[in-house]
Amino acid sequence: MNNRDNMSHQSSIDYKEEEKLLARFAKAMGHPARIAILKFLAKESDCFCGVIVDELPIAQATVSQHLKELKDAGLIQGNIEPPKVRYCIDPENWKKAKELFEEFLRMQILVNC
Amino acid sequence: MNNRDNMSHQSSIDYKEEEKLLARFAKAMGHPARIAILKFLAKESDCFCGVIVDELPIAQATVSQHLKELKDAGLIQGNIEPPKVRYCIDPENWKKAKELFEEFLRMQILVNC
DNA sequence: AACATTTATCGTATATTTGCGATGAACAAT
DNA sequence: ATTGTTCATCGCAAATATACGATAAATGTT
Numbered sequence: 201m202n203n204r205d206n207m208s209h210q211s212s213i214d215y216k217e218e219e220k221l222l223a224r225f226a227k228a229m230g231h232p233a234r235i236a237i238l239k240f241l242a243k244e245s246d247c248f249c250g251v252i253v254d255e256l257p258i259a260q261a262t263v264s265q266h267l268k269e270l271k272d273a274g275l276i277q278g279n280i281e282p283p284k285v286r287y288c289i290d291p292e293n294w295k296k297a298k299e300l301f302e303e304f305l306r307m308q309i310l311v312n313c
Numbered sequence: 314m315n316n317r318d319n320m321s322h323q324s325s326i327d328y329k330e331e332e333k334l335l336a337r338f339a340k341a342m343g344h345p346a347r348i349a350i351l352k353f354l355a356k357e358s359d360c361f362c363g364v365i366v367d368e369l370p371i372a373q374a375t376v377s378q379h380l381k382e383l384k385d386a387g388l389i390q391g392n393i394e395p396p397k398v399r400y401c402i403d404p405e406n407w408k409k410a411k412e413l414f415e416e417f418l419r420m421q422i423l424v425n426c
Numbered sequence: 427a428a429c430a431t432t433t434a435t436c437g438t439a440t441a442t443t444t445g446c447g448a449t450g451a452a453c454a455a456t
Numbered sequence: 457a458t459t460g461t462t463c464a465t466c467g468c469a470a471a472t473a474t475a476c477g478a479t480a481a482a483t484g485t486t
Contacts, residue, residue, distance in 0.1 A: 214370055219349055223342065223347070226339045227343030228343075229335070230336055230339040230341075231340070231443090232333045236332055245425040249464095258445075258446090259445070261445080261448090262445050264464055264465080265445080267463095279426035280463095283453050283454070284462060284463080285462075285463060285464090287426070288423070288426045289422045289423075302415070302418065304348070304351075304352075305411045307352070309355045310355065312399065313391075363433080373433075373434095374436095374477075374478090382473090395432085
């Protein structure tokens, strides 16, 4: 699994922390449902799970799973207000993601073919 | 599979084309190896597959697979220069991705919890 | 023609993701 | 205490992703 164990090729380097973090954010954004959720959360101040379920063409259990993934990636957070859960963007990590993406996308592209 | 077949919940809407495209780009960027490849391709004008293999801690077959995914997502293109293949960023789709991400990341965030 | 180089593809194994219905947990209201 | 609401989690199935070695395909070199 880890390439430190198998040096049959030039695996001199590992991925940089920045690359791993950017990939983690990107992966979390890599599903239309999760893009839609993020857009909805950004726009709405009322952000209970049930409202999101009504917005999406998938079942409640699936929405919950997507919310979990966004939470694991750090992009959103949820506050319990029984019996509901109020979700919102995690402002700090959103800022970090924004910076990483913008730096990445701003890089100068050389095209040779 | 398709939710049009099972209207047991309010699946009124489908994802928007923009959301699907953004998710597609994000998914392609959702692995550290592919972030590293994109960075390398942006920086280098010599972008043969073999050079990339030397840069990454994974086997040639795996690099080729990642290149294929980036190509399928439209982010890169490859020109054959036998016996090599010269890879580079696809400038047009890169621009599109850039626009979509920047619009998405620029959106105003409401945080209520 | 035989060989070397480069990259894609195949076959395979394993892990992760996506999706659902069913159920459980937490709490408010009755 | 029972009931209703909301959301998470479990258990499962199917699909997709990740990784590798082996091999094929393409073409230049000898």
